[in-house]
Amino acid sequence: MLLEATNLATALRYLAEVLDEDYEKDPGPLFADAGVPLDRTRQSGARVSQGAARRLWEGAVAATGDPALGLKVGRRVRPEGLHALGYAWMSSRTLAEALQRYCRYVKVLSTLPIAAGVMSSSAGCRFTAAFPDPAQQPHDAGIDASLMGLLTLAERAAGHPVRPRGVSLRHPCRATTAVYQAAFGVPVEFDAATNGLRLDTATAEAVLPTDNPDVSVLMDQLAERYIADLQPQPVATRVRRILRDLLPTGEVGQETVAARLNCSLSTLQRQLQSEGLNYRSVLDATRRSLADAYLREARFSQAEIAYLLGFSDQSNFSRAYRRWTGRSPSNRDDSQAQGSGQTPGAGQGA
Numbered sequence: 001m002l003l004e005a006t007n008l009a010t011a012l013r014y015l016a017e018v019l020d021e022d023y024e025k026d027p028g029p030l031f032a033d034a035g036v037p038l039d040r041t042r043q044s045g046a047r048v049s050q051g052a053a054r055r056l057w058e059g060a061v062a063a064t065g066d067p068a069l070g071l072k073v074g075r076r077v078r079p080e081g082l083h084a085l086g087y088a089w090m091s092s093r094t095l096a097e098a099l100q101r102y103c104r105y106v107k108v109l110s111t112l113p114i115a116a117g118v119m120s121s122s123a124g125c126r127f128t129a130a131f132p133d134p135a136q137q138p139h140d141a142g143i144d145a146s147l148m149g150l151l152t153l154a155e156r157a158a159g160h161p162v163r164p165r166g167v168s169l170r171h172p173c174r175a176t177t178a179v180y181q182a183a184f185g186v187p188v189e190f191d192a193a194t195n196g197l198r199l200d201t202a203t204a205e206a207v208l209p210t211d212n213p214d215v216s217v218l219m220d221q222l223a224e225r226y227i228a229d230l231q232p233q234p235v236a237t238r239v240r241r242i243l244r245d246l247l248p249t250g251e252v253g254q255e256t257v258a259a260r261l262n263c264s265l266s267t268l269q270r271q272l273q274s275e276g277l278n279y280r281s282v283l284d285a286t287r288r289s290l291a292d293a294y295l296r297e298a299r300f301s302q303a304e305i306a307y308l309l310g311f312s313d314q315s316n317f318s319r320a321y322r323r324w325t326g327r328s329p330s331n332r333d334d335s336q337a338q339g340s341g342q343t344p345g346a347g348q349g350a
Contacts, residue, residue, distance in 0.1 A: 009048045015057075017076055030063055034056035050111075050112060061139075066175070067174035070146075074146065085108040087219045088222075091216040096120060099118045113132055114130070128195065140169075140171040143195055147184075158209075171191070217293050234275070235261075235271040
């Protein structure tokens, strides 16, 4: 395990661009003073410590006199600077799905303890993110850049401007409220309980023109491997990899997985608990992730998917999918087919 939280270095290249082009400040000395070599922001997968990143943001705000410069940084975010997470976002089916991927793989960007989630309701889709450890907090400008970056990525994937229904920030307003309202297009709530973005249902659930299920599956795998390399012994990641092999056999009991890991059942349960998880939650999350991927591939019927996920029959799979998502697998198929111009069931295996 890493002793200090780290951040993806390439995500900081946008801060360097803003310093140079918006404020005519040479980013080199500022990056050097913070202990972040500027050339590291061009090295794929490179990391910088959280302490160095915070010093960099502090130095940038002091040098420019602009506490809201993170908004400009977020507007420059591009998928290629966010490693696998950027491409996983762009290949997602909807913005709601992209936000879910962001929550799942946020450690690609930062290993700070973070509580991030996406909640969907009749009112729309709400993304929230909070940092529960008071001793490990990102800089306010970095949070601004992250939220604005999500909005920028949403617009890049959608191919048109995206206006959120609401924006909230935990920190106080250190510039003017007009600056934030102009940037996000809506009034921003400061000193809020959590950082967040809210999208209406039509925006969150519209099928994106960049939707690519084959790419998303590959990027999910790359993101998982990258995160696994940051944390050499993540038990949940190892369990998920084993489950992917075992699911088609139907032998997915805890005892079988523990044997594959060469540990006792009690040890497996204790290790998962130390990561804030349990076996059932890992099994369900693995099955759901694979189910979504399989449902988007026309070559699999629901009966075949049930088999691939280790369910005894299609009805058990349907019940599980409804429990996970609140809808049936056939509803997922229908919404995908409508979005792609196909009739429901067209091209699916018998």
